[in-house]
Amino acid sequence: MKFLEELGIKAVNPGISTGTKWMQGSGDVASFSPVDGLLIGRVGMAGKHEYEEVMQTATRAFEQWRTVPAPRRGEVVRQIGAALRAKKQALGSLVSYEMGKSLQEGLGEVQEMIDICDFAVGLSRQLYGLSMHSERPSHRMYEQWHPLGIVGIISAFNFPVAVWSWNAMLAMVCGNVCVWKPSEKTPLSAIACQHIVAEVLERNGVPEGVLCLINGGHETGELLAADHRVPLVSATGSTRMGKAVAVTVAARLGRCLLELGGNNAIIISRDADLDMALVGSLFGAVGTAGQRCTTTRRLIIHESVYESFKAKLVKAYGQLRIGNPLDESNHVGPLIDQAAVDSYLGAINACKAQGGRFIVEGGVLSGPGYESECYVQPCIAEVEQDYPIVHTETFAPILYLMKYSTLEEAIAIQNNVPQGLSSAIMTLNLREAELFLSAAGSDCGIANVNIGTSGAEIGGAFGGEKETGGGRESGSDAWKNYMRRQTNTINYGTQLPLAQGIKFDV
Numbered sequence: 001m002k003f004l005e006e007l008g009i010k011a012v013n014p015g016i017s018t019g020t021k022w023m024q025g026s027g028d029v030a031s032f033s034p035v036d037g038l039l040i041g042r043v044g045m046a047g048k049h050e051y052e053e054v055m056q057t058a059t060r061a062f063e064q065w066r067t068v069p070a071p072r073r074g075e076v077v078r079q080i081g082a083a084l085r086a087k088k089q090a091l092g093s094l095v096s097y098e099m100g101k102s103l104q105e106g107l108g109e110v111q112e113m114i115d116i117c118d119f120a121v122g123l124s125r126q127l128y129g130l131s132m133h134s135e136r137p138s139h140r141m142y143e144q145w146h147p148l149g150i151v152g153i154i155s156a157f158n159f160p161v162a163v164w165s166w167n168a169m170l171a172m173v174c175g176n177v178c179v180w181k182p183s184e185k186t187p188l189s190a191i192a193c194q195h196i197v198a199e200v201l202e203r204n205g206v207p208e209g210v211l212c213l214i215n216g217g218h219e220t221g222e223l224l225a226a227d228h229r230v231p232l233v234s235a236t237g238s239t240r241m242g243k244a245v246a247v248t249v250a251a252r253l254g255r256c257l258l259e260l261g262g263n264n265a266i267i268i269s270r271d272a273d274l275d276m277a278l279v280g281s282l283f284g285a286v287g288t289a290g291q292r293c294t295t296t297r298r299l300i301i302h303e304s305v306y307e308s309f310k311a312k313l314v315k316a317y318g319q320l321r322i323g324n325p326l327d328e329s330n331h332v333g334p335l336i337d338q339a340a341v342d343s344y345l346g347a348i349n350a351c352k353a354q355g356g357r358f359i360v361e362g363g364v365l366s367g368p369g370y371e372s373e374c375y376v377q378p379c380i381a382e383v384e385q386d387y388p389i390v391h392t393e394t395f396a397p398i399l400y401l402m403k404y405s406t407l408e409e410a411i412a413i414q415n416n417v418p419q420g421l422s423s424a425i426m427t428l429n430l431r432e433a434e435l436f437l438s439a440a441g442s443d444c445g446i447a448n449v450n451i452g453t454s455g456a457e458i459g460g461a462f463g464g465e466k467e468t469g470g471g472r473e474s475g476s477d478a479w480k481n482y483m484r485r486q487t488n489t490i491n492y493g494t495q496l497p498l499a500q501g502i503k504f505d506v
């Protein structure tokens with residue numbers, strides 16, 4: 001495939017890099033495409049030796065990188081954005097082929113990387129601190145923000161490249177160095193990114209160790225979490241993983257930025273524009289085959305429009321085309337692997353056992369075009385809100401429908417799950433919209449009106465509450481996560497008055 005060649009991907013690839021230099025690694029992992037089940041390539045995995053080499057190189061690099069003026073660090077990030085623009089088509093195609101999302105979504109993911117580069121370049125001149133008035137005469141107080149050191153980035157398979165850039169581009173302009181442990185399910189997309197940035201690092205004489213890649217399984221993630229040389233671990237993935245990382249990092253009083261599972265709902269009011277609600281619900285539920293952290297998993301529908309909306313939804317599901325995601329006429333691609341298919345089937349069985357009624361049946365597709373055995377039928381079940389399965393994130397296209405009569409009840413249903421990532425209300429009623437956005441409304445990190453739960457812009461801070469982990473990445477002031485705040489007081493007078501009027505005469 002041409003895009004593999006363009007991105008420097010070979011049949012066997014070294015999996016560890018300190019920037020421009022590569023190490024093969026011990027053992028290897030094979031990356032199969034869920035699109036057609038074919039082997040794309042093999043990747044070397046980090047052993048203890050390579051891990052140590054990367055950490056020592058990154059530690060040395062930080063000593064230099066933290067002294068480079070932030071706007072000059074921004075200039076390097078600007079060039080990374082330009083390099084990504086030049087490779088957008090190839091990288092988007094690989095993301096789509098290795099992960100299984102549609103080509104448009106693969107390209108969209110690379111666009112997000114370019115956008116966060118632009119954002120980070122501007123940010124490199126805006127790492128502002130506040131200045132305060134001192135209570136003491138001839139004193140000045142202000143705060144400044146300094147880099148932390150090594151930022152460990154652990155990422156999930158479903159956004160194999162964008163999540164890294166959200167973290168790394170901000171961390172880099174802030175003066176940190178990064179060690180990225182990508183998902184073992186999408187190692188080649190990560191290697192392609194490293195090839196793209198390596199050219200820029202080399203051209204600018206950036207020290208080896210500023211942007212490192214370390215392919216490995218969960219054990220490598222565990223090493224990062226436990227490593228006292230890593231002041232911040234930014235981890236994206238399942239709540240199960242986040243709970244393990246949080247405990248390990250907390251035990252050494254390090255910092256975590258956690259972006260974990262979601263269980264996102266749309267409330268469809270009797271005052272909704274039902275055509276818009278249909279588009280938002282459909283894309284939210286079946287886009288990326290239900291493998292987005294912001295996928296719509298629950299629809300909470302007002303009783304007066306429940307039957308008519310249900311009929312529209314069932315009709316729309318009947319028109320979905322499921323198949324090769326690189327073919328733009330298809331709406332839904334495959335799940336990532338067999339384990340994901342098993343978890344989808346397990347959730348359908350659990351839903352039925354708990355009383356769920358399927359109005360669009362699920363199942364695994366077979367036959368020509370479905371050879372990878374990872375293609376499944378998006379399905380819809382009518383449920384009660386207290387079924388345990390409805391409180392669980394199943395990373396697959398299963399949509400649960402529930403009925404409500406008052407908005408307070410709908411908000412309570414929406415909030416009554418352990419996760420707190422994304423939420424939405426479809427309504428043209430101002431009172432309803434404002435209640436939903438108020439302190440008595442949605443408890444999620446993201447709350448939308450008249451758009452779905454899925455997809456977010458890089459300008460806002462992205463993340464969620466409760467079991468979603470509480471982290472915020474990307475826009476707004478999320479950059480502060482990657483820096484340490486220092487409060488400075490300067491006395492330019494001839495006396496040494498103490499604060500709070502304390503006298504200490506000698």
Ligand code: NAD
Pocket residue numbers: 154155156157158159181182183184216217218219220221222225236237238239240241242244245258259260261262292293294393395421463464468
């Ligand atoms: P996963 O938890 O299986 O793996 C994610 C990453 O964590 C991988 O790199 C893996 O190797 C590593 N890992 C696993 N166990 C670890 C441990 N004990 N210590 C350190 N690292 C460990 O998740 P996945 O299947 O790749 O991704 C799907 C999940 O990610 C879903 O729950 C989804 O909602 C979530 N997700 C969340 C966001 C968000 O921003 N909130 C974004 C994307 C995905």
